[in-house]
Amino acid sequence: MSSVGGEHTEIALTEVEAYRQDDPASHSFGGPRGRNMIMFERSGLLYVYRSYGIHWCANVVCGPVGVGTAVLLRSGRPVAGRETMVRRRGRSTNLATGPGNLCQALGITGELNGTDLLDEKSPVRLLPGTAPAKFVSTPRIGISKAIDVRWRFVAQDAEKH
DNA sequence: ACTAAGATTACCT
DNA sequence: GGTAATCTTAGTA
Numbered sequence: 226m227s228s229v230g231g232e233h234t235e236i237a238l239t240e241v242e243a244y245r246q247d248d249p250a251s252h253s254f255g256g257p258r259g260r261n262m263i264m265f266e267r268s269g270l271l272y273v274y275r276s277y278g279i280h281w282c283a284n285v286v287c288g289p290v291g292v293g294t295a296v297l298l299r300s301g302r303p304v305a306g307r308e309t310m311v312r313r314r315g316r317s318t319n320l321a322t323g324p325g326n327l328c329q330a331l332g333i334t335g336e337l338n339g340t341d342l343l344d345e346k347s348p349v350r351l352l353p354g355t356a357p358a359k360f361v362s363t364p365r366i367g368i369s370k371a372i373d374v375r376w377r378f379v380a381q382d383a384e385k386h
Numbered sequence: 387a388c389t390a391a392g393a394t395t396a397c398c399t
Numbered sequence: 400g401g402t403a404a405t406c407t408t409a410g411t412a
Contacts, residue, residue, distance in 0.1 A: 242393070250393070252408095259408070277394050278406030284393090297393060325394050367393050388412080398402080 227349045229332030232309045236301030236321050236331065237354055242365050243376040244284070246293040250370040253293020263339050264293040271340040271349055273333060280325025283333050285342060285351065299324050299366075299377070357381060 226235040244251035246264075252274065257265040263272040264286055272284040272295050288294025301321040303310055310320045310330040321330040328334070333349060342351040357380035365377045 244393075252393075274393085275405095275407065277392065277404080279404065280394050282393060299393090323395070365393075369392090388410105390408105390410085392406105392408090394404105396402100396404090399400090 226352055227331040229348050234306030234309050234331050235304040237304050238301045239380040240300035241378050242297040242299055244295050248371055250368040264295050265291055269343040271337055271342050273335050273338040281328035281334055282324040283328050298327055301327055
C-alpha cells in the first residue's frame with residue numbers, strides 16, 4: 226500500500242521479477258556502489274531507481290545484509306484509491322501494469338528510495354496478502370543478459386483494469 | 387570530459 | 400510495429 230501525498234492507494238501484486246547479486250542483469254552485480262547501495266541493506270527496504278531517464282521502478286530488498294538481492298515490482302491490480310491512481314495516470318485502464326506505471330499509480334519516486342516497507346510510519350508499506358492460486362514463470366523482460374533464467378512470475382488471474 | 391546503453395512507456399503510422 | 404523522450408551510470412580517453 227501507499228499513502229504518498231496523504232492519499233491512500235493499494236494494489237495486489239500480479240507480476241514480479243527476481244534479481245540476485247550473481248545475476249549479470251542485476252544492478253547489484255559486481256558489488257555495492259552508487260545507486261544500488263540499498264540492495265545490500267536489510268530485507269524489507271524499498272529500492273527505487275530511474276529507468277530510461279523517465280520512469281521510476283520499485284524493488285523490494287529481500288536478501289540478507291551484504292547481499293544484493295531484490296524483487297522488481299512489475300504489475301499490480303488496483304485494490305483501493307482507484308480514483309487517485311486514475312488522476313495520477315491520466316487514464317482509467319492499465320493503472321498499474323508495468324514497472325513505471327506501477328510507481329506512478331502509487332506515487333513512488335526516488336525520494337522514497339530506502340523506505341522501510343515494514344514500518345507502520347512509512348508512506349509505502351508491504352502488507353500480507355493471499356498468494357495467487359496459480360502463476361507462471363517466464364524469461365524476464367527488458368534485459369539482454371541472463372535471459373535464460375525464468376525469474377519473472379505472473380499471476381494467472383492477472384487482468385487488465 | 388565524452389559517449390553509449392539501459393530492469394520503459396506513449397504516441398505515431 | 401517502430402521510435403522518440405530523457406537521465407543516470409559505467410566505461411573509455
